[in-house]
Amino acid sequence: MNPSSLKKSNLGSVKASIQDDSDKKSSSNNLGGEAKKKAQALELQRIFEDSQSLPKPLSINDLSPSANGARLRVAYQGVPGAYSELAAGKAYPNCEAVPCEQFDVAFNAVERWIVDRAVLPIENSLGGSIHRNYDLLLRHNLHIVGEVRLSIRHCLLANYGVEIGNLSRVLSHPQALAQCENTLTKLGVAREAVDDTAGAAQLVAANKFRDVGAVASEGAAKIYGLNILRENIQDDTDNITRFLMLAREPIIPGTDRPFKTSIVFSLEEGPGMLFKALAVFAMRQINLTKIESRPQRKRPMRTSDDNSNGSQKYFDYLFYVDFEASMADPNSQNALGHLKEFATFLRVLGSYPTDNGTL
Numbered sequence: 001m002n003p004s005s006l007k008k009s010n011l012g013s014v015k016a017s018i019q020d021d022s023d024k025k026s027s028s029n030n031l032g033g034e035a036k037k038k039a040q041a042l043e044l045q046r047i048f049e050d051s052q053s054l055p056k057p058l059s060i061n062d063l064s065p066s067a068n069g070a071r072l073r074v075a076y077q078g079v080p081g082a083y084s085e086l087a088a089g090k091a092y093p094n095c096e097a098v099p100c101e102q103f104d105v106a107f108n109a110v111e112r113w114i115v116d117r118a119v120l121p122i123e124n125s126l127g128g129s130i131h132r133n134y135d136l137l138l139r140h141n142l143h144i145v146g147e148v149r150l151s152i153r154h155c156l157l158a159n160y161g162v163e164i165g166n167l168s169r170v171l172s173h174p175q176a177l178a179q180c181e182n183t184l185t186k187l188g189v190a191r192e193a194v195d196d197t198a199g200a201a202q203l204v205a206a207n208k209f210r211d212v213g214a215v216a217s218e219g220a221a222k223i224y225g226l227n228i229l230r231e232n233i234q235d236d237t238d239n240i241t242r243f244l245m246l247a248r249e250p251i252i253p254g255t256d257r258p259f260k261t262s263i264v265f266s267l268e269e270g271p272g273m274l275f276k277a278l279a280v281f282a283m284r285q286i287n288l289t290k291i292e293s294r295p296q297r298k299r300p301m302r303t304s305d306d307n308s309n310g311s312q313k314y315f316d317y318l319f320y321v322d323f324e325a326s327m328a329d330p331n332s333q334n335a336l337g338h339l340k341e342f343a344t345f346l347r348v349l350g351s352y353p354t355d356n357g358t359l
């Protein structure tokens with residue numbers, strides 16, 4: 001007898017004995033059997049219903065933040081009506097934008113899984129870099145997974161009935177005040193910095209100010225019930241802010257579309273060191289789109305004594321560089337391998353698709 005026929009014959013005898021047993025029972029008490037079956041079915045139904053309220057094991061689909069139709073939660077700095085909220089919506093359409101008081105809070109909210117992503121401003125075409133976010137990129141462990149550019153159109157807002165001539169003070173975010181420098185100087189008003197543009201609008205409305213205005217968006221005017229005294233008050237019509245999209249995990253870089261890579265590094269003190277660092281990109285035809293230097297907060301000064309004047313103190317810097325290539329490209333890998341040979345520190349902050357879309 002082969003093993004399969006052994007199984008079949010055993011199964012046959014088990015089935016036969018069950019059948020025997022149930023026949024005996026049904027013949028002895030047919031009605032009682034029916035009631036028992038019904039009770040068993042009800043019991044099974046109850047167990048099934050109870051099991052529905054038990055916690056369900058996670059499946060691979062639950063690992064995606066937008067699983068089960070849940071909206072992606074995206075942190076931004078400011079209150080509703082801030083440009084950063086618009087940027088969050090542009091970066092992640094249909095997301096739930098979560099306001100945060102400070103940039104630091106937005107970074108922490110992602111790290112602690114309170115939100116899925118953060119969208120934070122990094123530079124503006126008129127006002128320049130948002131240094132605080134450069135420093136926070138290094139202090140936290142988030143990855144840049146994308147960028148989004150937003151055209152910023154500022155409005156001068158005030159309570160209804162207030163005219164431009166009544167204003168002695170204007171509140172806004174320091175970047176927004178800087179972007180409207182010429183207009184505000186012409187108006188001859190004092191400037192006061194607050195946490196964000198929409199927060200300025202909120203303050204003006206809540207305090208029913210008659211001599212204080214706000215520089216903020218058209219959306220903020222609607223939300224806080226303010227009158228738009230003047231539109232497009234930024235010094236240049238091309239007023240663009242670039243925002244970074246931050247996540248706990250990096251994305252896998254591709255080469256199917258234009259990618260950008262952001263890095264931060266430090267160098268030894270010495271003539272031509274930065275020149276040498278930038279040459280690793282130039283010699284491979286890699287275009288740099290941004291360079292920013294920031295003081296090393298943990299070691300702001302360094303001493304060098306290989307100098308004819310004896311020991312000399314230097315400021316110590318971190319260099320943030322964005323270049324137009326993907327980390328999936330061997331050319332970028334070679335450039336960073338080369339830079340690593342002499343950089344005292346190097347970290348890749350992210351490799352992500354370039355935002356070439358409409359503003």
Ligand SMILES: O=C(O)C(=O)C[C@]1(C(=O)O)C=C[C@@H](O)C=C1
Binds near residue numbers: 078081175197198241
């Ligand atoms: O205050 C806001 O509304 C912001 O979203 C912040 C912010 C910035 O930090 O640069 C964003 C875009 C504009 O450049 C002005 C202000």
